[in-house]
Amino acid sequence: MSEKVLINDRLINREEASFSFDDRSMYFGDGIYEVIRIYGGFPFQMEMHMQRFQRSAEELDIPFDYDVKQSLTNSLLELLKENGLNEGIIYVQLSRGSADRNHLYERHTEPLIFAFTKPMERPQQAMSEGIATYLTEDERWLRCDIKTVNLLGNVMAKRKAADHDCQEALLHRGDLMTEGSSSNLFIIKGDVVQTHPANNYILNGITRQLVLDYIEEHGKSVVFEPIQVEDMKNIDEAFITSTTSEITPIVEFRGTVHHKLTVGPLTKSLQKRFNEDVVKTEQGE
Known part of the structure; x- marks a missing residue:
């Protein structure tokens, strides 16, 4: 059976899918996206996404009202069912649509939606053993709270991390940490958990929001302040969160700061709590 993709409101065979090279996402990165995790054939936290x-x-300023959201949600569920995906992701993208190349966009352009599914296993080894990270300057734009497809700053940072045998780049603006190239950052010192506040310098991750609830359940306090780069040498635990990395411990910093860590007890406890929600999703709850 041929794999299906979604183009606007139509499910079509993947090999038949096409759209205009005049699409503004091609010229300007003028679009947004979401990645929704699938566990046991069911979407995880779909409404939040x-x-x-x-x-x-x-x-x-891309047209997308409540009715369109509801219609798209139904189409994504139909796509998931049609492709029979058990473990993986749905990628969905919305662009401003096709128009002659011009920095000034017109408001009458018809937006384009497309989506596909992709098998993906949970990162069990990374979640168990932890990862090495590379600290580097945050060179992205100033609206990181928008999940735009324009990701060159993230892409270049991720490449730099990989070139130093690290699995993620941790970004800082001057002497203040922001987040990972494709994740949010948490650090733990004593009984205090610290993470960057949800503002224009970071994406307010879905997993980040869940983890904040879990931390509250644990009776821990959270400090919503940027972390000083130099303070990264003096912490007890650190982890990243994202839809695909879930809760992944950090065991080493390289780059601007050099420091080694172990996978700590709070990180493990939060992973266990997250997995409880995964199991509920797998059971269709």
Whole structure:
């Protein structure tokens, strides 16, 4: 059976899918996206993803109202069912649409939606053993709260991390940490958990939001302040969060700061709590 993709409101065979090279996402990165995790054939926290998707569209002045959101949600569920994906992701993208190349966009352009599914296993080894990270300057734009497809700053940082045998880049603006190239950052010192506040310098990750709830359940306090780069040498635990990395411990910093860590007890406890929600999703709850 041929794999299906979604183009606007139509499910078609992947090999038949096409769209205009005049699409503004090609010229300007003028679009947004979401990645939704699938566990046991069911989407994880889909409504949270769709709410953020709608917010991103509104921030970029791309038409996307409640009715479109509901229709797209139904189409994505149909795509998931059609492809029979058990473990993986749905990638969904919304662009401003096709028009002659011009920095000034017109508001009458018809937006383009496309989506596909992709098998993906959970990162069990990384979550168990931890990863090495590379600290580097944050060179992205100033609206990181919008999940735009324009990701060159993230891409270049991730490449730099890989060139130093690290699995993620941790970004800082001057002497203040922001987040990972494709993740949010948490550090732990004593009984205090610290993470960057949800503002324009970071993406307010879905997994990040869940972890904040879990931390509250654990009776821990959270400091919402940027982490000083130099303070990264003096912490007890650190981990990243994202849809695909879930809760992944950090065991080494390289680059701007050099420091080694072990996978700590709070990180493990939060992973266990996250897995409880995964199991509920797998059971269709």
